[in-house]
Amino acid sequence: MRIKEVIVVEGKDDTVAIKRAVNADTIETNGSAIGEDVIERVRLAQATRGVIILTDPDYPGERIRKIVAEKVPGCKHAFLPKEEAIAKRKNGLGIEHATPEAIRRALQDVKEEMKEYISEITWEDIVDAGLTGGEKASDRRMRLGKILKIGHTNGKQLFKRIQMFQISKEAFAEAMSQVLQEEKK
Incomplete structure (x- = not known):
């Protein structure tokens, strides 16, 4: 499975997990202290190929997702359920612990952000x-x-x-x- 968009992940272990699951390029944020150089790479990727944000299903991962989405509008979002991101042998939660199948499912169910839309749901x-x-x-x-x-x-x-x-x-x-x-x- 080849992914056209660049996938934003938190770290090197996430990149390894992504590459086990699909053929894709990644940008690593290296945690929640996202530097302007990372944001610039994400902006360039968004302008040229599009971006999918796939971060850990925890508070820091959601914080990173929010920061990137605010600074780079129009990103797509993929979500991995917590139970599919739990380490099997040791304590841990993250994309790096997910199976290739779980990552592929998350990437097949990408959601596109639409800021101008008003939902019927109140x-x-x-x-x-x-x-x-x-x-x-x-x-x-x-x-x-x-x-x-x-x-x-x-x-x-x-x-x-x-x-x-x-x-x-x-x-x-x-x-x-x-x-x-x-x-x-």
């Missing part, structure tokens, strides 16, 4: 679905993010991603139905 829909403030809210957001392939977030970030990735009211309703069915089991 903040009230998020609240009414029990995705904020309740004891089951975090678990519901995690499962919803996995079904919609937009990652696990807090309530406000979930709403922003639903807007950004143009999740339709129909897709949201179907995914919430699945989340609630799983809850009953």
Whole structure:
């Protein structure tokens, strides 16, 4: 599988994991202290080939995703579910621990950022679905993010991603139905 876009990852081990899974070029941020030289390379990659951000499904990874997306508009996003990024033999969480199949699935489900789109889904829909403030809210957001392939977030970030990735009211309703069915089991 050849990926045209350049994939932004956190470090060298992530690059190794990407290259085991697909034929692609990467840019490493080397952590969350992203230098202007890295941002310039990402800007150049975005202008010439496009960019996919694939960072670890944890707080630092989300922080890096946010910084890059703010400084380089129009990036695409790939998300790896936490359970597919957990180290098998030692403690650790990250892209470097994912199987090649999991990485390929994440890259096949790339989401494109659309800042000018206003979703049919309102903040009230998020609240009414029990995705904020309740004891089951975090678990519901995690499962919803996995079904919609937009990652696990807090309530406000979930709403922003639903807007950004143009999740339709129909897709949201179907995914919430699945989340609630799983809850009953």
